[in-house]
Each structure stands twice: as C-alpha cells, then as structure tokens.
Amino acid sequence: MRKNIHSVTTQIRAIETLSNNIKIFTLTDPDDWPLPQFNPGSHIDVFLSDGKVRQYSLCGNPENNGKYLIAVQKEEYGRGGSGEMHQLEVGMILPVSLPRNHFPLADAKKHIFVAGGIGITPFLSMIPWLIKRKITWELHICANSEDKLVCEQLLDSNQSKDSVHKHITQNGTRLLMNDLLSEVGSEEHLYVCGPESMISEAIRSGAFLENRLHFEKFGVDHDLKKTAYKVVLKKSGNVVKVPKGQTMLGALRLANVEISASCEGGICLECKTQYLEGAPIHRDLVMRPVDREKFVTPCVSGCASDKLILDL
C-alpha cells in the first residue's frame, strides 16, 4: 500500500461534469499550499484506492501552481480506472505523483496540435503558456460528430477563436492528415494526441518530420496481444508461456513472478526488466533507445522471437 508521504497529497476541491462522460477534477493541497510546478504537456499519476495507477494530463494553466485540473472520460470498456475516478467526491483526498512530462513543447516558431477526443487535454496546458509568450500555435480538434467534441469549455474562446479548427467527420470536414502534414513549415512542430489510429497515421505519413513530430497516447496498444511466445527466467530456470490475449506482465503474475508495475501502459518504466536474449517488441513510450538494447517493459511489450530470456 502506497504511503501518502510518498506521493503528493491533493484534495478534490471541485468536480464539473461535462458532456461525453467527462468530469473535470480540480485538485489542490488540503491547506492551499502551492502544489509542485509543472510544464506544459505534463501529466500526473493518480493513485487509486484499490492500487490502480492512472495517468491524466494536467489541463490547467502551468503558471497557476495552486491547483491541478484533470479531465477524466469514463470508458465503459476500459481498464477500470475511469469508473473509479467518476465515483470520487468533492473533499476526498487523492494521492498523485509529481508532474512528469513525456510530451514537452519544443523550441519552435509555430506549434501545430492535433487532438482526437480526450486527446485535447495536454494541449490545454500548452496553449495558455504559448499565448502568454506570443508564440504562434494552431489546434485541430477531431471528432466524428459535433456532440463528440470534448473539453472545448476549457479553451479561452476569445484568445483562441482564430487558432482552433474543428474537423467533424459527419459534416464532411474530417482532417486529412496528409494535407495537414504538407503544410507543416520547416521550423514548425506537429503534436498529435488521440486514438491509436490517428497516431499511427501521423507516424506513418509524417516520418519525414523526424524530431518535429511528437505524439502521446495512454493505455494499452491493441496490437499487444496478437502473438504467443515463451519467457525464460534465467535465474530460476522457470519457463512462462505468454499466450495470445495476454500481456507478458500478466503471464508472469499468473506464474507468481513478482514484478513491480505501476502505469501498465508503458510510460512509467516501473516494470522495466533486463533481458538477455530474444527480440522484444518495445511498445513503451519513453525508454531511451540505448536502454532498449538491455531492458524491456513487460506491461506493454511483446516478443518477435519464440522466446525471451529475462534476467529474473
């Protein structure tokens, strides 16, 4: 059980219910002490009472360190964290991590944001920061229909009306990624946050942007569970089968192999484990290439070879 002294103690000060099963939580210190600062694009881990850990982008102004704002969309068929979040009430204590940033703003003349659904949230902390510094930006919000647009209320409409572009599939204005990519200038950066299909398309078509393409996704990759392989534990000599439909972490747990894990989405590296042989398919979002030559994240990663030998 995580002790509160090992996390940032916040109290839920307000909960605002928006359309599309979204709740905005305002978190503060219980005694209104300033909270640790964060940079545009940061997220926090939220430690739920049953041990689940979930990541949410901070969607308030980074220069207001008195409070954190997070938007949580309830997913009917998710991993269970959002349902638990939606049952929380004002006044409750909610332990969270220090803010972390795997999706920072680059040093650029112009920033182009593409948001799908709840993927708008990291941009909500970037936009006020850019507006204050008079740095050019534009936001493309994508949704299947008008009623699926989310969190627009959190944008300052006066300051952002000329920079926000809505792309509604049902209205025939679906975002054409290739068209957008062709307009990205040589000193401009593109940021994509949204469903897996949107990010995959951006990565596939926007590879030429190299380090000017940034993306962030949370949750488990749906390609994760498509193959079966064996995990050999070097120290104990045990062999654990990872069948189709199961994660490496899940299979190891079933075999009573204890591995500390936190986000279970490939961004915290809590479960990072050394491997000795085999061809892992790395699906974490944050490990450095040099580390991937030695380590694998069993929560999300797979294996291209028949077996993977772990230093366990």
Added chain:
Amino acid sequence: MVNENLSAIMEENTINWSGLVKDLHLTPRSFLPMKSFKALTLIPGVGVEGDRHTTGEAFHSDRPEEGRQITLFEEETIEALLRDHKIVLKPNDHRRNVTTKGVPLNHLVGKKFRVGDVLLEGMRLSTPCRHIEQITGLELFNQLMNRSGLNAKILNGGKIFIGDSIVPV
C-alpha cells in the same frame, strides 16, 4: 609531528568561525514547494513548527530519526554548484530549513552551536537523495556528495530569524 600540526590547524579552523542565517524555509508535506519565512519557531526535541519532519508528513517520516529535527545547508554549496557545474540551485530548492553563510557544517557532527538564541547539536551529515532530483528536475546527486548539509537536534527552543548569527559553543 606533521600530522599533529595538521590536526591542530584543523581544530583551530573548526573553532574559529562565525556565520549567519541567510534563508529560512519549511513545507508542511512531502513534495510540496518550500516557502520562505523571516523566522522559524524551533521546538526542543521535536522540530521546526509546521515543517513536515515535525508533523510526520515528510518523505522519510516512515524512518523517524531523532537527529533530523532541523536541517541546514551551506550557501557556499549553492555558489559552488553555479561556479563549477553551472547548476542554479535556489535556497528553496535544497529542501533544508536553514541556509547558512560562513558555517563549516561538515565539521559540526557531534558539536553544539548556537543559532541566534537557540542551541543546536549536529547529529549527522545529510546525504543527497534522488528525491531532490525528482522535485527539482536537476541532476544533482553526484554534485551534492559530501556537501548536502547537516541534520541537527534542537537542544533548547525559540525563534530563529534571517540574519541571526551562528557560532560554535
């Protein structure tokens, strides 16, 4: 003979000093930013009033320690980090309660010294910890080796103020 002379010089140097309080900080809970105060109230045998080490809400409070009632840090270390490593560490970043000037903290383990009207006893050297790196986002661990401050016990209490003198007893 040489060693005896060296010991005598070192002893002389650790006795003949006087410094002062440059900054005072506390925070009520782990991870939260430290806030600056003009004065702190020290409770003998307990700690700094309102600070997380006193209320049991510090990151290390699951490992309680009598000698960590108040913590001190040298301003000279802040200057050295900037001079030698181009690291900007502000007085509210090092997470100790008292920032000192002109005080050889590393020599004060097992020694008593006075801060204003309050009497402290150095208990052990503070050690750098990754916790500070997490909070500040600065790579500091190696640079703070052997100069991460002093943990002390409060022998008699009272208020201490910025500008108070710090002298050996």
